[in-house]
Amino acid sequence: MNAHQAVTQGEPVVVDRAGKPKLPGTDVMVRFAGVTKTYPHRRGKPGVEALCDVDLEIGRGAITGIIGRSGAGKSSLVRLINGLEKPSGGRVVVDGREISRLTGADLRLAQRSIGMIFQHFNLLSSRTAAQNIALPLEIAGWSRTDIARRVGQLLALVDIADKRDRYPSELSGGQKQRVGIARALATRPDVLLSDEATSALDPQTTRSILDLLSTINRELGVTIVLITHEMSVVRQLARDVVVIDAGRIVERGEVADIFTAPKHPTTQAFLGEVLGEAVPLSLANRLQPAPVAGGQAVLRVAVRGAVAADTVVARLSRALDADVALLAARIDEIGGRHVGSLIVGVPAARAEQALAQLAQSRIEGEHLGYVA
Numbered sequence: 001m002n003a004h005q006a007v008t009q010g011e012p013v014v015v016d017r018a019g020k021p022k023l024p025g026t027d028v029m030v031r032f033a034g035v036t037k038t039y040p041h042r043r044g045k046p047g048v049e050a051l052c053d054v055d056l057e058i059g060r061g062a063i064t065g066i067i068g069r070s071g072a073g074k075s076s077l078v079r080l081i082n083g084l085e086k087p088s089g090g091r092v093v094v095d096g097r098e099i100s101r102l103t104g105a106d107l108r109l110a111q112r113s114i115g116m117i118f119q120h121f122n123l124l125s126s127r128t129a130a131q132n133i134a135l136p137l138e139i140a141g142w143s144r145t146d147i148a149r150r151v152g153q154l155l156a157l158v159d160i161a162d163k164r165d166r167y168p169s170e171l172s173g174g175q176k177q178r179v180g181i182a183r184a185l186a187t188r189p190d191v192l193l194s195d196e197a198t199s200a201l202d203p204q205t206t207r208s209i210l211d212l213l214s215t216i217n218r219e220l221g222v223t224i225v226l227i228t229h230e231m232s233v234v235r236q237l238a239r240d241v242v243v244i245d246a247g248r249i250v251e252r253g254e255v256a257d258i259f260t261a262p263k264h265p266t267t268q269a270f271l272g273e274v275l276g277e278a279v280p281l282s283l284a285n286r287l288q289p290a291p292v293a294g295g296q297a298v299l300r301v302a303v304r305g306a307v308a309a310d311t312v313v314a315r316l317s318r319a320l321d322a323d324v325a326l327l328a329a330r331i332d333e334i335g336g337r338h339v340g341s342l343i344v345g346v347p348a349a350r351a352e353q354a355l356a357q358l359a360q361s362r363i364e365g366e367h368l369g370y371v372a
Helices: 074-081 104-111 129-139 144-157 173-185 203-220 231-237 255-260 265-275 309-320 348-360
Strands: 004-008 011-015 028-039 048-059 063-067 089-094 114-118 191-195 223-228 240-245 248-254 296-304 325-334 337-347 365-371
Touching: 028 074, 028 223, 048 074, 048 223, 048 240, 048 248, 063 074, 063 203, 063 231, 074 089, 074 191, 074 223, 114 173, 129 144, 129 173, 144 173, 173 203, 191 203, 203 223, 203 231, 223 231, 231 255, 240 255, 240 265, 248 255, 248 265, 255 265, 255 337, 296 325, 296 348, 309 337, 309 348, 337 348, 348 365
Parallel strands: 063 223, 063 240, 114 191, 191 223
Antiparallel strands: 004 011, 028 048, 028 089, 240 248, 296 337, 296 365, 325 337
């Protein structure tokens, strides 16, 4: 949205704010190419490899979640995007510019196109909401008239126009974060980095802030990078997710696909926390590794998209010509798609046939065990 169109010899050419043509491949906003980041040893402590050989592309206008535990490398990754850190190896490119090589005035200019919102808001207690939002504009040298106009627009955008003269101590956590978001958007950035921005908020406020970020992405076209350790945040807002563990990317893909069929143990652990245990405890305690006379085989069935739970059970029952019991189900709407898992019981002797039938229908199934 910040780019505009210039016409050269009848062909539209996308140019940046300075009027320079943008490089080919403008569908990619952030690119990491073979990036490593090692912090040197200090006071007798060994050096730390925070990131190792990271290759990553984040699409222009996308909402991408970067998820990992504490110490996984998330903070290092975000500080490389906004140029606060330099990589030990590899290249970091933001909007066609290799930010990892910029210094001085060039770096500061590039950083104006990268907004940042923080977990603990980072507002100046001596400034009102409006004055906090105005700060980056003052630093950038905007006129008072333009600052006043821009601050008014931003207060309205984040829905706190009535709080413009309140100090941070007079605002709730959600209101403080709205001020932080407005401040991050002040210089009209192309990229918005959210570093655990909802971790200090209650669930209801978190949902309202994530809804606001979704609106900002949709209306302004800003690329949003969510740094978080909460898969519930990724589920509500992101379209793509990158899972990082011990400085390496261990899994990536569309959120709905990752939620349906996580491959890496780290991803599976995150999903177990947010979706809960799909197998009821009463059933899990009865599972046995071998068939039980007259018992059932228990299968976990992944569902996604338009595949409804009752449809899966009905189809499987017809294919096996046998009763199929729906023992448990967990379905969520993620990224506009229904994803989740069913726990079903089939005759013990039909377990392999059931898995083959699911595979033929391109539905993922897993044999969990047997119950009497």
